[in-house]
Amino acid sequence: MESISIIGGGIAGLALAACLDPDRFEVTVTEKRPELPVVGTVLAMWPNAQRALETVGILDDVRRCSPAISSGALRDAAGTPWVSFDDENVVGVSRIDLLRLLDAAVPDSVRRITKRVDTVPSGAELPSGPELVVGADGVHSAVRRSVWGPHTGARLTPYLAVRGVVPVPVNPDHVGEYWGRGDLFGIGPIATGTLWFAGYRSGLGPTGIDVASTLEEVRLRFAGHGPAIRQVLAGATPELSLAQRIWRTPLLRSYVRGNAVLIGDAAHAMTPNLGRGACESLVDAVTLAGLLNTRPRAEALRTYDRSRRLRTQGMSLASSAVGRVALAEAAQPLRDRLLAVAGRRKARAAVVSGSSR
Numbered sequence: 054m055e056s057i058s059i060i061g062g063g064i065a066g067l068a069l070a071a072c073l074d075p076d077r078f079e080v081t082v083t084e085k086r087p088e089l090p091v092v093g094t095v096l097a098m099w100p101n102a103q104r105a106l107e108t109v110g111i112l113d114d115v116r117r118c119s120p121a122i123s124s125g126a127l128r129d130a131a132g133t134p135w136v137s138f139d140d141e142n143v144v145g146v147s148r149i150d151l152l153r154l155l156d157a158a159v160p161d162s163v164r165r166i167t168k169r170v171d172t173v174p175s176g177a178e179l180p181s182g183p184e185l186v187v188g189a190d191g192v193h194s195a196v197r198r199s200v201w202g203p204h205t206g207a208r209l210t211p212y213l214a215v216r217g218v219v220p221v222p223v224n225p226d227h228v229g230e231y232w233g234r235g236d237l238f239g240i241g242p243i244a245t246g247t248l249w250f251a252g253y254r255s256g257l258g259p260t261g262i263d264v265a266s267t268l269e270e271v272r273l274r275f276a277g278h279g280p281a282i283r284q285v286l287a288g289a290t291p292e293l294s295l296a297q298r299i300w301r302t303p304l305l306r307s308y309v310r311g312n313a314v315l316i317g318d319a320a321h322a323m324t325p326n327l328g329r330g331a332c333e334s335l336v337d338a339v340t341l342a343g344l345l346n347t348r349p350r351a352e353a354l355r356t357y358d359r360s361r362r363l364r365t366q367g368m369s370l371a372s373s374a375v376g377r378v379a380l381a382e383a384a385q386p387l388r389d390r391l392l393a394v395a396g397r398r399k400a401r402a403a404v405v406s407g408s409s410r
């Protein structure tokens with residue numbers, strides 16, 4: 054039996070542990086949290102992540118507890134739609150439900166250790182090491198810092214993300230993102246009501262951010278925005294809200310070094326503007342498991358790096374670019390005019406194609 058040590062039992066680590074062949078590997082998951090988290094908001098699961106969840110065997114369960122996000126609009130701060138979308142195949146899963154289902158999919162043969170890992174076993178960076186070490190320990194990965202070097206530590210972005218859930222059903226006409234001057238706001242459905250999120254530049258934190266006072270700051274900041282936003286924020290409470298600064302990882306030249314490999318945010322933490330970080334983490338996990346289950350280790354790692362690095366780094370760059378447009382300050386009036394024109398063109402094209410059918 055070959056040994057695989059997965060550091061981090063979050064989305065990526067649990068999905069990998071669930072998919073590795075138990076007849077071939079002795080798998081250990083080392084996770085610093087003693088229990089699954091009880092607070093969390095919602096993650097958009099795009100089609101590629103849904104396929105990964107199907108491979109893990111939990112797609113139907115995820116769909117059962119997660120509403121579809123099939124329509125919505127990109128709007129200005131007042132709520133006027135620029136571009137509408139429908140027929141999207143996205144579901145909004147609660148992070149807590151997702152972790153619970155992934156955890157239950159991990160076979161009993163996987164050994165679990167509750168411990169914070171600060172450095173990885175020496176020799177992990179050498180191809181001759183006996184054990185494969187998988188860094189699935191998120192944006193501040195100890196595996197990445199130990200094996201790839203301290204210069205690969207996470208980078209703090211200037212942005213704050215505040216998110217929450219309001220226990221009233223979402224108004225379908227309000228679903229979407231609202232882009233203002235230097236800020237964005239989002240409204241979506243979740244099983245227990247309405248999900249909201251806000252983003253803007255902030256000097257708060259990076260640690261110890263007080264959620265109650267941040268929520269007041271958010272209410273003040275968005276007081277002049279559209280009524281849908283004010284209505285959602287009126288029902289928001291600190292107990293059902295989270296506030297955090299956004300970090301990114303630097304782009305790495307390889308996700309593999311010797312006998313160590315990175316998956317998920319440890320490899321490519323990105324800004325949340327495209328809602329893809331967890332999706333790509335799931336795809337990393339099922340891709341790596343599929344390769345390790347069927348090919349010799351060195352070939353599996355090479356192929357994993359080739360198939361996942363460019364895609365995820367491209368996604369990370371695209372996410373930052375969308376974030377800069379969404380949170381534009383000086384360029385906001387120009388952005389708004391361009392989006393209004395794009396929206397009118399899209400609407401005209403839809404009418405023309407409808408009438409020619």
Ligand SMILES: Cc1cc2nc3c(=O)[nH]c(=O)nc-3n(C[C@H](O)[C@H](O)[C@H](O)COP(=O)(O)OP(=O)(O)OC[C@H]3O[C@@H](n4cnc5c(N)ncnc54)[C@H](O)[C@@H]3O)c2cc1C
Nearest residue numbers: 061063064065085097170191317318325328329330331332
């Ligand atoms: C505001 C916001 C909104 C987002 N929205 C979306 C979205 O809609 N859709 C989407 O796809 N993605 C979204 N994401 C991104 C998503 O949250 C991450 O990409 C995802 O959580 C990465 O999963 P992971 O398992 O790689 O890392 P994590 O979820 O961070 O898990 C890492 C695990 O490792 C453990 N750990 C860490 N360090 C150690 C250590 N030293 N020793 C032992 N254990 C350790 C942690 O306790 C944790 O359990 C969002 C992110 C943010 C910040």
